[in-house]
Every structure is written in C-alpha cells, then in structure tokens.
Amino acid sequence: MTEHVPGVRSAAIGVFVGVGSRDEAPTLNGASHFLEHLLFKGTPTRSAMDISSALDAVGGEFNAYTAREYTCYHARVLDEDLPMAVDVLGDMLTASLITPEDVEAEREVILDEIAMHDDDPDDVVHNLFAAHAWAGSPLARPIAGTAESIRALTRAQVNRYYRGRYTAPAMTVAVAGNVQHADVVRLVKKAFARNDFLADVDAVPLPPRLATSPRATKPGDIRTTRPFEQVNLVLGMRGLTRSDQRRYALGVLNAAFGGGSSSRLFQEVRERRGLAYSVYSFATSYSDAGMVGVSVGSLPTKSGEVLEVVRDELARVVSSGLTQDELERGRGQMRGGLVLSLEDTGSRMTRLGEVELFQDRLLSLDEVLARLDAVTLEDVHTLAADLFNRPETLAVVGPEN
Structure with missing residues (x-):
C-alpha cells in the first residue's frame, strides 16, 4: 500500500x-x-x-x-x-x-x-x-x-x-x-x-479482520491495592467494533463528552468541582470487540465523589444527549485532529496499514469528513442511550482505605 x-x-x-x-x-x-x-x-x-x-x-x-x-x-x-x-x-x-x-x-x-x-x-x-x-x-x-x-x-x-x-x-x-x-x-x-520468503507465488493476503457484532464483556467491580498516592479508576461498558458504521458518531460523542478541556467531563469534574487533575472518556475498538468508558485519577478522599459525578454525567448524556454546541465542538475536534494528523507521513502510513488489516476499503479524507459532518444530535443521543446503559465494568486501583 x-x-x-x-x-x-x-x-x-x-x-x-x-x-x-x-x-x-x-x-x-x-x-x-x-x-x-x-x-x-x-x-x-x-x-x-x-x-x-x-x-x-x-x-x-x-x-x-x-x-x-x-x-x-x-x-x-x-x-x-x-x-x-x-x-x-x-x-x-x-x-x-x-x-x-x-x-x-x-x-x-x-x-x-x-x-x-x-x-x-x-x-x-x-x-x-x-x-x-x-x-x-x-x-x-x-x-x-x-x-x-x-x-x-x-x-x-x-x-x-x-x-x-x-x-x-x-x-x-x-x-x-x-x-x-x-x-x-x-x-x-x-x-x-x-x-x-516470497517463494509461494500462489500466496494471497490474509483477509481483513472483520466481525458483525462485538464480543460480550463481563460486568462487575474489581479492585486491587497498590501504594499509590491516588485512586485510579476505569468505568466502562461494551462498545463498538472497528468496522461498526456508528464509529463516526462515537468519535463525536467521545470528543464532546470527555475528549478535551472543553468537554463535559473535564468541565464538571476538574474545572467546576476540582475533584481530579486527569479525567477523560475513551472508545477502544478491536475487530470483534470494543469498550467505551471513563478513566479518572483522584485523591483517595475524593474517589467516591468522583465516581458519583462520572455516573451522573453518563446518566445525563443518556437522558438528554449533547447540546448543539457540544456536537459542533466534538465534530470540529474530530475533523481537525484527522486533517492535522494527515499532514504527517507517518500518520498517513499508519492509516494505510490499519485499513488494509481491518477495513473493506480505504475511505478518502473527504469521505471521512462527510461522514463526520452527517452525524446528528439524534445519532449521538441514540448511541449514548444504547452504550452508556449497558452493564458496567469498574476497575479501581489505589492505597488501602
């Protein structure tokens, strides 16, 4: 390629x-x-x-x-x-x-x-x-x-x-x-x-890894004690596969909800309440699996309140979705990040390789931007209501209580 x-x-x-x-x-x-x-x-x-x-x-x-x-x-x-x-x-x-x-x-x-x-x-x-x-x-x-x-x-x-x-x-x-x-x-x-190494003239490339639906995940809590100064937690739910067409809506949702300093999570957890230095949402996708969720680290005395606020914000986006301003910021973050990354030959090379491994075809930059532009408030709200209502997996690492 x-x-x-x-x-x-x-x-x-x-x-x-x-x-x-x-x-x-x-x-x-x-x-x-x-x-x-x-x-x-x-x-x-x-x-x-x-x-x-x-x-x-x-x-x-x-x-x-x-x-x-x-x-x-x-x-x-x-x-x-x-x-x-x-x-x-x-x-x-x-x-x-x-x-x-x-x-x-x-x-x-x-x-x-x-x-x-x-x-x-x-x-x-x-x-x-x-x-x-x-x-x-x-x-x-x-x-x-x-x-x-x-x-x-x-x-x-x-x-x-x-x-x-x-x-x-x-x-x-x-x-x-x-x-x-x-x-x-x-x-x-x-x-x-x-x-x-190339002696087998009949060899053909392995097909891309594709799956129609993500594998199941195991809900519940898991905790471990470490002598860290902070409590770090990850709260997540089953997400989307790499090839799911809703991944563009998920990108916009993730950026607006917890992808930057203007995001809902950052503003509520850090700016308004001062509960944590680092807080962000994530969307991890594999060929047949995916997770979405929130990662945050806080002082042990604030970890309970942080978790409560994160769950409240997840519930709020489930019930009412994003605002138009949040949608536009999330879309703009995705568009700008994509275009700026493709100014670098290394990023372009990585895109080529990953598409060959995991997608049916390479979309042009204009096609990707058009798919991001097509994401609506309803798309994001429907997706949030689906993903963030799924059973939770919670991992917690920190000092003894």
Whole structure:
C-alpha cells in the first residue's frame, strides 16, 4: 500500500504483521512483544549495531510496537534513503537469528519494562480493567505478558512463533511520502526475497479482520491495592467494533463528552468541582470487540465523589444527549485532529496499514469528513442511550482505605 504525498522530501514505511497479543496461546503470553524486541538484535548480514547505525547515520526514525491485533515495524527517512530502510526492514522481518544469547538478554529488558508499567497507575488500572472485562479471552491478557509468562518463554517457543506467524500473507507494507508505487514494489520484492520468503507465488493476503457484532464483556467491580498516592479508576461498558458504521458518531460523542478541556467531563469534574487533575472518556475498538468508558485519577478522599459525578454525567448524556454546541465542538475536534494528523507521513502510513488489516476499503479524507459532518444530535443521543446503559465494568486501583 502506498500513497504519494506531494511537497514532502520524506517517506514513512511500516511493515504491519497481522499478529498480536490476542493471537497467543496462554502459554505464549507476551511472545509477540518479545519477538518485536528480538527482531532488532541481528540477522546473518547485520548486527544489532548495524541495524541501529544504518538509520541513525541518515537521521532516520526507527521503531516498532506491538498491539493486541498486529505488530508494526516502522521507519521514517529522507526519500533518497527509502531503499536502505526497506532493505533493513526486509532483512529483520525475514532473516532474524533469534539467538539464545539475545533471548536471555532481552528477557531481562522486557521484565524491566513490565516492572516500569507496574509502577504506572494508569497502566495498572487499564490492565486490570481489560483482565476483568474480557476475562477468559486473549484480549484480557497484557500485551507485554506477565513476569511469570516472560520468564517461562523459551527460545524455541519464540522462534517457532516467528517462523509460523511471520509469513508473507500476514504482512502488509505501507509507505507514504515522496514515493512512486512501482518503485516501492520493486524495493520490497528485493528486500523480502531472502530465505525464499516470497517463494509461494500462489500466496494471497490474509483477509481483513472483520466481525458483525462485538464480543460480550463481563460486568462487575474489581479492585486491587497498590501504594499509590491516588485512586485510579476505569468505568466502562461494551462498545463498538472497528468496522461498526456508528464509529463516526462515537468519535463525536467521545470528543464532546470527555475528549478535551472543553468537554463535559473535564468541565464538571476538574474545572467546576476540582475533584481530579486527569479525567477523560475513551472508545477502544478491536475487530470483534470494543469498550467505551471513563478513566479518572483522584485523591483517595475524593474517589467516591468522583465516581458519583462520572455516573451522573453518563446518566445525563443518556437522558438528554449533547447540546448543539457540544456536537459542533466534538465534530470540529474530530475533523481537525484527522486533517492535522494527515499532514504527517507517518500518520498517513499508519492509516494505510490499519485499513488494509481491518477495513473493506480505504475511505478518502473527504469521505471521512462527510461522514463526520452527517452525524446528528439524534445519532449521538441514540448511541449514548444504547452504550452508556449497558452493564458496567469498574476497575479501581489505589492505597488501602
């Protein structure tokens, strides 16, 4: 997938592998993220230092991330350096060594990363929320794995996961910038031809992940004690899938309800009552699942009142929807955020890759803006009345009472 962006001298490339933490068996929890780290450690022709220095030497940006439904390896370089970036990524994706020494060294790095997230109240409460809301599903497990699962993973398991999952049909290469499609295809064919990676001439891309309805979520409360200064809570309900056509109305609703400093939640919880420093609503969507809700952190003495106010505001938007001014602000926030993000080649590249993985087709910018413009007060009110009336899942993390 490519997009020519006039007037820029850069190119952003991403290799999207259609495998993430939700594709792991329980005994492999964290394998996708572990593998993401290991692919930077070296190939038969490049050491870890060679991989890093190749991009550093031209001022390029180079990184990767693991999500629940895919893993992405990406770079952003001057247009003249794109052939090098494609070759490095192709080498990493098709010919990484996954040596026992690298596995043991990176195991310690990942354990440190997990410990770092365990010290972040926001990460802890969202992981707790997911664990309860999607209990029994791979979506419930943390993307990075747990300390126990990472210690138990062997080199053989990770290497087998690499060889079995990182196949040509599972990969989408997306490039945006000062590029021509035919040139990119030629570069990719050459870079990914190592180890007969493209030998299966009959291979076809895996179809996009699509679902007609979201999977069920588990309601109820879950609480855990941590020696934090604040109480952090997430209150949520079952939401929409990535492909649900109501996602445009949800975007407007989410922006107006809790997406910025002018939003209803921010104004009521922070500005008027001074109950919390950070409060926001969220809408998380996957191919066959979704959650909507509110995240907030407050002093322990104020947590009960914060939760009561949040529930009151949810009830108010269910009963009366948004005002016209709120609708316009929410729509404007969505429109502006989308257009401004697409001034960046990296954002355009990410959009290409994610659409190929999760949608039937790529909508033009004008089509997306038209769908946002078509959202009405009735659309938002109907959606809020549906979503925010669903059974609640509440996760709370904080000090002992």
